Amino acid sequence: MATIQECRAALDRLSGNLARADEGVRGAASFDRSLSCHITDLDQTFTGRLDSGRIRVDALMPGPPATKAEVRLAMTGDDLVAMVAGELRFAKAWASGRVRLEAGFRDLLRLKSLL
Template identity: 85%
Template sequence: MATIEECRAALDQLSENLARADSGVRGAAALDRSLSCHITDLDRTFTGRLDGGRIRVDALAPGPPAAKADIRLAMSGDDLVALVAGELRFAKAWASGRVKLEAGVRDLLRLKSLL
């Protein structure tokens, strides 16, 4: 089972990957939205913002998200680490229910190029 430190490192790596991505991916991620990522097996939630094509983590709290973020993710720590490492494809994980993504329709349409 991935640790909370490994999950935080994966989110930091994802932010770096987005910042270095080609212009199409960077453009899709260039939103200014609140973000939460609930690590289900550890029952912890990272909260922050997707801002300028980067993920900024502001807090870590126990349990599910206390407030509804614009973009909400939920998955196990192992799945987060595997997604960022390229060992798990997002579309397959999402279709099978291993990863949950909730957002407004416009945000989902913009984020689809990241998937």
């Protein structure tokens, strides 16, 4: 089972990957939205923002998200680490229910190109 430190490192790597991505991907991620990522097996939630093509983590709180972020993710720590490492494809994990993504319709359309 992935630790909370491994999950935080995975979010940092994902943020770096977005920042180094090509123009199309970076453009799709360059909107400003509140973000939460609930690590279900550890029952911890990272909160922050998706801003200018980067993920900024502001806090870590126990339990599910206390407030409803504009972009909400939920998954196990192992799945987060595997996705960022390229070992698990988001579409397959999402389709099988291993990863949950909730956002407004327009945001989902923009995020589609990232995933």
